[in-house]
Amino acid sequence: MKKYIIAGLLVWLPLAITIWVLAWVVGLLDGVFQALLALAGAVLPAGAGEALDRLAHVPGLGVLLLVLTMLLTGMFVANFVGQWWLRQWDRILGQIPIVKSIYNSVKQVSDTLFSSSGQAFREAVLVQYPRQGIWTIAFVTGKPGGEVAAHLSDDFVSLYVPTTPNPTSGFFLMAPRADVRVLAMSVDEALKYIISMGVVGPDGNGSPSIQPIPAPVQN
Template sequence: MKKHLLAGLLVWLPLAITVWVLMWVLGLMTGVFGGLLDAVQAVLPQAAVPTIEWLRRTPGLGVVVLLVALWLTGVAATNIAGQWALRQGHRLLSNIPIVKSIYSSVKQVSDTLFSSNGNAFREAVLLEYPRAGSWTIAFVTGRPGGEVADHLRGDYLSLYVPTTPNPTSGFFLMLPRADVVPLGMSVDEALKYIISMGVVAPPPPRVALAAAAAH
């Protein structure tokens, strides 16, 4: 009986977690849409209330509206007029006390992580950490810059060492390139390995498989 219960758990647990994450995302998007409707309702006449309530009760409408808004924002950001408007908005937010500190920090991180030509989280490496003889997986986020780089001699890398099973928290390290071992696994495979606490091991690189087959 224990064996069958465990087998059933292994079948339903990934599905349940997937559904829970999707429901959380849908709930977040629906909440944002509801907040926008509340803001619109506050400035429109009373006659528009029934229409707004109908929009609020329409299932899935908030998700569709937010996806369309993201797409339209992306379209606008790729033309000259949209880029000019974005620059003006960035200049405005960068001059507001307190807001500028939060906005600038988040924007720098998001630009680095999601830029198509950035190098953040592009490579997984093996790192001897936190002590000699103990190894973990880290991600290369770039190279030290600014004042920090002036105090470091040699070829250094900026590394992010995630925790498990929650990789959104971790440690930031700057180490010589010679102290890290490049890995053939992709970033996605490394993240799965970390989240699963080493249970889901990535397959060997194709080069290693080909060499083994040749022998």
């Protein structure tokens, strides 16, 4: 009976987690949409506010409208006029105290990570961490710059070492390029390997089993 229960769990668990993640994302986007509707209803006439309140209860509408908004925004900023408006928007936000620090920092990180010409998170590597002889998977995020690069004489690379099984937290390292071994696996394959704690191999199959470590011999 235990074998059958585990077999059934292996069938339903991935599906249940997938549905849970999708439901969480949809709920998050719907929450953002409802907050925007509530803000609009506060400044519009009463009749318009009631109509917006009815729209807030349409399931999935927030996800659809937010995706459509991002699509139209991307199409707008892809041309010359949109680029001009984007520069003006950045200039205005760059003059607001506190807001400019947060906005500029997030914009720099997002431009680096998601730009098609950027090199951040384009390469998975092996690096010895936290000491010599112990290896872990890391992602190349670029090269040290500014004052930091001036203090590093050799050719260094910036690395992000994610934690397991939650890769959204981790460690930032700067290591000599000669000490880094480039992997042929893609970033997606490396993330699967990290999240599964080495259970799912780079080829999508399970990792080879290992023999138990023998206990030390007592003298």
